[in-house]
Amino acid sequence: MAHSSTYKPSTGIERWFDSRLPLPRMMHDQFMVFPTPRNLNYWWTFGGILSFMLAVQIVTGIVLAMHYVPTTEGAFDSIEKIMRDVNWGWLLRYAHAVGASMFFLAAYFHTFRGLYYGSYKAPREILWILGVLILLLMIATAFMGYSLVWGQMSFWAVTVITNLFSSLDTLIPGLGTTLVQWIWGGFSVGAPTLNRLFALHYLFPFIIAGVVILHIWALHIPGNNNPTGVDVKTPKDTVPFHPYYTIKDGFALVMFLILFGVLLFYAPNFLGHADNYIEANPLQTPPHIVPEWYFLPFYAILRAIPDKLLGVIGLIGGIGVLFFVPWLDTSRVRSTSYRPIYKWFFWLFVIDCVALGYLGAQAPEGWYLFFGRLCTFYYFAFFLIVMPVVGLIERPKKLPGSITQSVLGPDSKRPAEAPPPRTAATAGEGVA
Amino acid sequence: MRHLSTFAAALLAALIVPGAALFAEDAGNGHGPEIKAQEWSFAPPFGHYDRAQLQRGYRVYKDICANCHSMRLLSYRNLGEPGGPEFSEKAVDVLASQAQITDGPDDKGQMFQRPGRASDRFRSPYPNDAAARAANNGALPPDLSVMAKARPGGPDYIYALLTGYVPPPEGFEMTQGMQYNKAFPGHQIAMPNPLVDGVIPYTDGTKPTVDNYARDVSAFLMWAAEPKLEERYKLGARIMIFLLVFAVIMYLSKRAVWARLHRRDHADAT
Numbered sequence: 001m002a003h004s005s006t007y008k009p010s011t012g013i014e015r016w017f018d019s020r021l022p023l024p025r026m027m028h029d030q031f032m033v034f035p036t037p038r039n040l041n042y043w044w045t046f047g048g049i050l051s052f053m054l055a056v057q058i059v060t061g062i063v064l065a066m067h068y069v070p071t072t073e074g075a076f077d078s079i080e081k082i083m084r085d086v087n088w089g090w091l092l093r094y095a096h097a098v099g100a101s102m103f104f105l106a107a108y109f110h111t112f113r114g115l116y117y118g119s120y121k122a123p124r125e126i127l128w129i130l131g132v133l134i135l136l137l138m139i140a141t142a143f144m145g146y147s148l149v150w151g152q153m154s155f156w157a158v159t160v161i162t163n164l165f166s167s168l169d170t171l172i173p174g175l176g177t178t179l180v181q182w183i184w185g186g187f188s189v190g191a192p193t194l195n196r197l198f199a200l201h202y203l204f205p206f207i208i209a210g211v212v213i214l215h216i217w218a219l220h221i222p223g224n225n226n227p228t229g230v231d232v233k234t235p236k237d238t239v240p241f242h243p244y245y246t247i248k249d250g251f252a253l254v255m256f257l258i259l260f261g262v263l264l265f266y267a268p269n270f271l272g273h274a275d276n277y278i279e280a281n282p283l284q285t286p287p288h289i290v291p292e293w294y295f296l297p298f299y300a301i302l303r304a305i306p307d308k309l310l311g312v313i314g315l316i317g318g319i320g321v322l323f324f325v326p327w328l329d330t331s332r333v334r335s336t337s338y339r340p341i342y343k344w345f346f347w348l349f350v351i352d353c354v355a356l357g358y359l360g361a362q363a364p365e366g367w368y369l370f371f372g373r374l375c376t377f378y379y380f381a382f383f384l385i386v387m388p389v390v391g392l393i394e395r396p397k398k399l400p401g402s403i404t405q406s407v408l409g410p411d412s413k414r415p416a417e418a419p420p421p422r423t424a425a426t427a428g429e430g431v432a
Numbered sequence: 433m434r435h436l437s438t439f440a441a442a443l444l445a446a447l448i449v450p451g452a453a454l455f456a457e458d459a460g461n462g463h464g465p466e467i468k469a470q471e472w473s474f475a476p477p478f479g480h481y482d483r484a485q486l487q488r489g490y491r492v493y494k495d496i497c498a499n500c501h502s503m504r505l506l507s508y509r510n511l512g513e514p515g516g517p518e519f520s521e522k523a524v525d526v527l528a529s530q531a532q533i534t535d536g537p538d539d540k541g542q543m544f545q546r547p548g549r550a551s552d553r554f555r556s557p558y559p560n561d562a563a564a565r566a567a568n569n570g571a572l573p574p575d576l577s578v579m580a581k582a583r584p585g586g587p588d589y590i591y592a593l594l595t596g597y598v599p600p601p602e603g604f605e606m607t608q609g610m611q612y613n614k615a616f617p618g619h620q621i622a623m624p625n626p627l628v629d630g631v632i633p634y635t636d637g638t639k640p641t642v643d644n645y646a647r648d649v650s651a652f653l654m655w656a657a658e659p660k661l662e663e664r665y666k667l668g669a670r671i672m673i674f675l676l677v678f679a680v681i682m683y684l685s686k687r688a689v690w691a692r693l694h695r696r697d698h699a700d701a702t
Binding site: 274 | 510574665671679682697
């Protein structure tokens with residue numbers, strides 16, 4: 001939340017800096033004393049976790065790039081060389097591969113949290129749109145990164161996904177084919193394709209980092225939403241970001257790292273596909289081409305729609321529809337906790353996404369296809385029908401008078417101008 | 433309003449119940465023959481390779497598998513590295529020198545043969561894939577370097593495959609030149625049964641049976657695919673202990689910090 005600066009440069013060098021580049025002032029105002037709602041639960045810790053994971057991916061990725069060879073002959077072997085002969089190479093490579101999964105896991109939690117608590121509603125529309133843009137960039141980056149392994153699954157995933165553009169041939173004959181050949185740099189997925197995917201895979205994370213900065217900037221204008229969805233009304237509703245949320249985010253991050261560590265050290269290939277340890281072979285198609293788990297719901301949508309072009313539109317629309325969520329939701333209140341009808345549809349939507357993930361891994365035939373279509377229908381119906389309609393007909397539950405009241409109960413006194421706490425004062429106990 | 437949420441609940445149930453049924457069905461038919469999980473010394477989280485088993489496995493690989501299968505990602509020096517079969521330096525030199533390696537060109541531009549060195553890659557049985565196919569009835573014996581990670585089930589699958597040669601069931605139509613195998617997807621495999629009881633002498637008292645050969649060579653291939661497994665488990669244990677202690681400290685710190693706020697609330701209320 002925008003607030004007047006409380007930074008007081010105390011030393012000469014700080015004053016010197018402050019009148020030239022007030023970076024310490026920004027850090028102080030935006031990260032130390034930044035007023036943050038006092039009732040944020042653990043679902044709010046994924047923002048910090050995501051920043052950490054982006055850093056992990058960039059750092060491990062840069063070192064991996066120092067050893068990786070982006071040629072069709074060298075790619076697969078150079079990764080095995082990293083695994084065998086590079087100092088700590090196995091750790092870097094597994095951290096990067098498992099890290100991608102952990103990154104998406106956190107991103108999906110973060111997105112569902114935003115959906116549940118209405119964090120996209122005014123005045124946070126741009127914040128939300130930037131978040132969807134980051135998700136889109138992450139998807140592109142992960143897809144390109146997966147191709148670099150140059151295993152069977154990498155190669156055929158690139159072939160299948162890039163080929164989707166050829167569906168544009170049904171609109172303008174030749175347009176899709178031309179576009180696909182332009183993307184490939186040839187007449188099939190090959191050396192030029194791998195080389196450009198590598199270049200772009202190195203570039204995109206820095207674009208993501210840039211959009212993340214805008215995302216945080218957009219967050220710091222209105223300030224955080226919170227589980228009640230009620231705006232901050234008095235300073236008593238907030239606590240300074242440090243130490244209250246640095247410590248809470250820190251604890252959540254360590255718990256997250258424990259899960260990361262279990263996968264990284266004890267089951268690094270659990271989320272991967274065995275076929276990707278077979279070097280790419282353009283002459284042999286694997287029996288089942290499946291993407292990594294984090295793309296499975298979208299893959300299920302693609303395959304549920306019988307028409308190729310419409311399938312591609314469904315695939316893109318699955319993410320694209322998120323951009324319009326701030327205007328699709330007609331509810332007067334933000335938090336789903338106060339929405340008795342919408343709540344059911346929301347959790348059904350979560351189950352729907354998990355079900356799509358499961359169906360995306362199955363062959364699209366028989367009952368799998370039937371349920372794939374049913375789930376795809378609900379996926380879009382949730383955004384295009386449930387969100388606008390339920391918001392209009394539903395009567396929300398009574399909101400708490402303030403954030404403080406939601407924490408301490410309705411009869412708590414609210415001394416209007418109590419300063420944010422900086423030190424321990426008196427003994428007592430409250431709510432965790 | 434009331435019936436709307438009932439409707440939502442019904443829709444939810446309609447989606448979950450058949451979903452669960454699908455899941456149960458899938459466990460039965462799967463994507464290939466069912467592979468039985470074996471007990472391995474290198475199972476997480478505290479496992480390690482059995483050195484003697486890897487050394488026996490190398491013998492099985494070298495005497496049997498290496499006649500048709502390459503292992504181009506491994507070098508002889510790997511056999512002496514920590515976390516693997518850990519042959520002595522001398523033994524590694526001997527094992528390497530048993531292979532004739534093509535080197536060159538020499539000063540006259542000629543390629544020549546020389547005994548292998550520890551730094552050489554494992555010698556491949558065929559100069560190229562075409563030669564391998566020509567010698568194997570058109571079938572290409574796959575490289576075994578990462579085989580234990582390149583098939584679902586890994587070492588369990590390799591063990592099941594090597595012990596899975598049985599006569600085909602009544603009425604099963606076999607293609608010419610193929611063998612029946614319980615574990616192989618589709619049950620028809622081009623590779624003839626490679627293992628026979630007693631074909632490789634074991635010197636450490638282990639019974640020279642097909643079952644032991646299969647088990648040992650599966651363990652060896654697992655090491656070949658994942659040579660840093662022991663290092664990974666060891667580092668993992670240290671990092672997990674660190675993280676667990678760190679988590680407790682962070683939790684207590686978080687409680688302590690937030691207690692300040694709770695004290696203030698209490699003070700305000702009174």
